[in-house]
Amino acid sequence: MKEIIIATKNPGKAREFKRLFDDQEIELKTLLDFPNFPEIRETGKTFQENATIKAHAVMDQFNLPVIADDSGLKVDALYGQPGVHSARYAGDHNDAANNAKLLSELGGVPLEKRTAQFVSTLVFANPKNDQDLVVEGSVNGLIATLPQGDDGFGYDPLFYVPELDKTMAQITLDQKNQISHRGNAIKKLEKLWQDWIIW
Numbered sequence: 001m002k003e004i005i006i007a008t009k010n011p012g013k014a015r016e017f018k019r020l021f022d023d024q025e026i027e028l029k030t031l032l033d034f035p036n037f038p039e040i041r042e043t044g045k046t047f048q049e050n051a052t053i054k055a056h057a058v059m060d061q062f063n064l065p066v067i068a069d070d071s072g073l074k075v076d077a078l079y080g081q082p083g084v085h086s087a088r089y090a091g092d093h094n095d096a097a098n099n100a101k102l103l104s105e106l107g108g109v110p111l112e113k114r115t116a117q118f119v120s121t122l123v124f125a126n127p128k129n130d131q132d133l134v135v136e137g138s139v140n141g142l143i144a145t146l147p148q149g150d151d152g153f154g155y156d157p158l159f160y161v162p163e164l165d166k167t168m169a170q171i172t173l174d175q176k177n178q179i180s181h182r183g184n185a186i187k188k189l190e191k192l193w194q195d196w197i198i199w
């Protein structure tokens with residue numbers, strides 16, 4: 001069976017990728033299957049740089065095709081922050097602390113000015129391909145004034161989607177995959193990768 005590794009240790013991302021690849025004849029693994037894989041230092045200044053670092057660190061180790069996702073939240077009123085620093089916005093990787101910091105930074109900003117975007121850059125690297133495939137997906141929303149919903153991960157309870165009148169944490173995994181930055185990026189990747197990959 002063909003095998004692809006998703007270069008993530010984030011269980012929320014891992015679940016979304018597994019569902020999106022459900023219908024493919026591919027064995028999908030993530031770094032959660034390799035708990036001893038060392039921490040990858042994300043020293044890039046852009047989502048693409050960080051996704052490239054992650055994809056190549058994992059490809060070099062396993063010599064298999066690898067997809068890495070580097071993603072984050074860009075808030076207009078905060079000049080695009082937390083951006084590439086989304087995972088560690090409040091210091092360490094703690095979703096509750098990150099959400100609390102976001103609410104405090106936006107204190108007093110009215111809802112119509114709390115516009116934001118989730119962005120996901122995917123880098124697909126393969127030992128047999130010279131060049132990586134790179135795609136980006138995004139979704140627009142507003143940062144709510146109170147967290148709502150228990151599904152998803154990260155900033156989902158604060159990411160309000162006006163078209164649905166719900167936050168990303170109040171919809172199902174399948175609904176999130178249909179509209180999310182990551183879902184949109186994977187849809188772009190799906191159009192490209194089967195013609196690109198050399199197994």
Ligand SMILES: O=P(O)(O)OP(=O)(O)OP(=O)(O)OC[C@H]1O[C@@H](n2cnc3c(O)ncnc32)[C@H](O)[C@@H]1O
Pocket residue numbers: 007008009010013042069070071072073086087088098118152153154155156168180182
């Ligand atoms: O690097 P990996 O192991 O993939 O996992 P990570 O959580 O560190 O992932 P990133 O470095 O790409 O950091 C992205 C952060 O942006 C936030 N984020 C990204 N996608 C999100 C989503 O779909 N819903 C909510 N928050 C998201 C969340 O806080 C993530 O930790």
Ligand SMILES: [Mg+2]
Pocket residue numbers: 042087
């Ligand atoms: Mg990370």
